[in-house]
Amino acid sequence: MKKINIALVGLGQIGNYLFNELNKKKKDIELKTGKKINVVAISAKNKNKKRKFKINKKIFYKNPLSIFKLKKIDILFECIGLSDGISKKVVEIALKKKIHVITPNKALISKHGDYLSKLAEQNKVNLEFEASVAGGIPILRTIKEGLATNKISKVYGILNGTCNYILTEMENSKQSFSNVLKKAQILGYAEPGNPKLDLNGYDAFAKIRILSSLSFNKNISKQNCLMEGIENIEFKDIEIADQLNFRVKLLGITELINNKLFERVHPCLVKKDSYIANVSGVMNAVILHGDPVGETVLQGEGAGPGATSSALMSDLLSILRGNIKFPFGLSNRKRKFVSSYDLNKYTNSLYFRFEVNDKPGVLSQITQSLAKRKISVERLIQIPDHKNKKASIIIITHKTNELDANKCLKLFKTNKNILKVPTRIRLF
Ligand SMILES: NC(=O)c1ccc[n+]([C@@H]2O[C@H](COP(=O)([O-])OP(=O)(O)OC[C@H]3O[C@@H](n4cnc5c(N)ncnc54)[C@H](OP(=O)(O)O)[C@@H]3O)[C@@H](O)[C@H]2O)c1
Numbered sequence: 076m077k078k079i080n081i082a083l084v085g086l087g088q089i090g091n092y093l094f095n096e097l098n099k100k101k102k103d104i105e106l107k108t109g110k111k112i113n114v115v116a117i118s119a120k121n122k123n124k125k126r127k128f129k130i131n132k133k134i135f136y137k138n139p140l141s142i143f144k145l146k147k148i149d150i151l152f153e154c155i156g157l158s159d160g161i162s163k164k165v166v167e168i169a170l171k172k173k174i175h176v177i178t179p180n181k182a183l184i185s186k187h188g189d190y191l192s193k194l195a196e197q198n199k200v201n202l203e204f205e206a207s208v209a210g211g212i213p214i215l216r217t218i219k220e221g222l223a224t225n226k227i228s229k230v231y232g233i234l235n236g237t238c239n240y241i242l243t244e245m246e247n248s249k250q251s252f253s254n255v256l257k258k259a260q261i262l263g264y265a266e267p268g269n270p271k272l273d274l275n276g277y278d279a280f281a282k283i284r285i286l287s288s289l290s291f292n293k294n295i296s297k298q299n300c301l302m303e304g305i306e307n308i309e310f311k312d313i314e315i316a317d318q319l320n321f322r323v324k325l326l327g328i329t330e331l332i333n334n335k336l337f338e339r340v341h342p343c344l345v346k347k348d349s350y351i352a353n354v355s356g357v358m359n360a361v362i363l364h365g366d367p368v369g370e371t372v373l374q375g376e377g378a379g380p381g382a383t384s385s386a387l388m389s390d391l392l393s394i395l396r397g398n399i400k401f402p403f404g405l406s407n408r409k410r411k412f413v414s415s416y417d418l419n420k421y422t423n424s425l426y427f428r429f430e431v432n433d434k435p436g437v438l439s440q441i442t443q444s445l446a447k448r449k450i451s452v453e454r455l456i457q458i459p460d461h462k463n464k465k466a467s468i469i470i471i472t473h474k475t476n477e478l479d480a481n482k483c484l485k486l487f488k489t490n491k492n493i494l495k496v497p498t499r500i501r502l503f
Contacts, residue, residue: 211382
């Protein structure tokens with residue numbers, strides 16, 4: 076039976092769990108692939124750190140780069156994280172040394188995926204990153220293999236479990252964003268130190284870039300076409316959305332409009348009876364439109380050591396079963412550049428919430444500004460706060476384009492009766 080040497084770099088939440096899985100599932104892997112795996116090197120920053128699962132200190136390397144000098148490695152798992160620095164270096168060296176690489180690192184792949192996949196192709200090894208998008212949901216392999224000959228026109232979904240948990244919990248517990256964020260941090264659903272990259276849409280955008288690339292056979296895009304997070308969503312918005320029969324969800328969306336690529340991540344108002352509105356808590360879901368397959372939906376746990384390790388193990392088995400595969404489904408030479416859709420042309424209905432001084436004439440000032448940019452009102456709700464002589468004005472517009480909406484928001488900035496930047500949520 077062929078023996079396969081494995082190195083595992085990074086023993087944090089994911090790496091440590093994976094180490095345990097690799098040892099636990101050896102027999103199953105042998106049965107399914109005919110190959111015997113052996114973890115011959117592990118690496119993390121701190122050798123003496125207490126970890127959830129026992130590690131073998133005899134094979135521990137403080138510097139992951141020294142592994143290459145001392146051991147013969149066939150497959151390397153990179154589980155450190157971040158787009159640059161040591162994680163990029165380890166992956167780069169491994170590929171150049173003709174070692175297969177598996178990583179859950181979406182920051183690395185969304186930034187350097189084109190370059191690294193070229194390296195993998197030149198060196199005739201695999202670079203697998205199923206776990207980088209939507210955790211345990213096998214969406215990348217579904218696009219690359221299960222739906223290989225479909226013409227995909229649109230992919231969208233809930234790609235960040237932290238944000239989905241916060242929005243769901245705000246609705247259920249009727250608590251503020253900051254209270255629910257604290258709860259998410261205690262439960263381990265949000266980073267304790269700096270949860271910014273989840274909350275501002277960056278994490279979901281990195282995943283959208285990878286999805287676009289695979290779905291449309293193109294290079295990874297470099298522009299942040301439209302990236303907004305959930306930091307400005309207040310409980311008030313969730314409550315009003317509920318009254319209007321909507322729910323607020325952070326969606327990642329990528330589609331081709333007239334052969335132009337339109338990638339975006341932003342909070343959306345989705346109809347309560349839609350499928351996506353009912354994906355709750357830390358769950359992720361991806362919905363894909365393909366021809367001839369039609370609409371395909373995949374839902375599951377988008378993060379956490381169990382779900383992520385499940386995807387990492389599927390990458391491992393794919394490599395062990397043989398064949399060198401192009402990381403993005405086709406040769407780099409064949410992947411094309413697709414220019415971006417002009418965001419200003421994007422037309423949509425909008426939800427605006429204005430916090431204003433409760434004075435006569437303020438409402439008409441707002442509607443006049445909207446009319447100036449040819450934005451018409453479909454629904455209007457006014458919620459007075461008599462005690463503080465303030466009011467919330469909620470407007471749902473008819474379809475309008477981003478250019479007019481942005482110009483209108485600029486007009487509001489100069490209005491002293493509007494007390495803060497209005498909240499805008501796009502309808503989906
Ligand atoms: N957590 C999730 O639910 C999840 C889901 C999907 C994908 N991912 C991705 O999985 C990757 C790992 O995430 P994680 O949550 O496991 O991160 P983590 O808990 O912060 O673990 C990072 C690991 O890297 C090690 N490390 C840091 N610098 C190092 C260096 N210079 N040399 C060697 N090791 C070093 C750390 O060592 P010490 O332990 O000694 O500090 C730690 O073991 C990231 O790319 C992340 O985006 C995570």
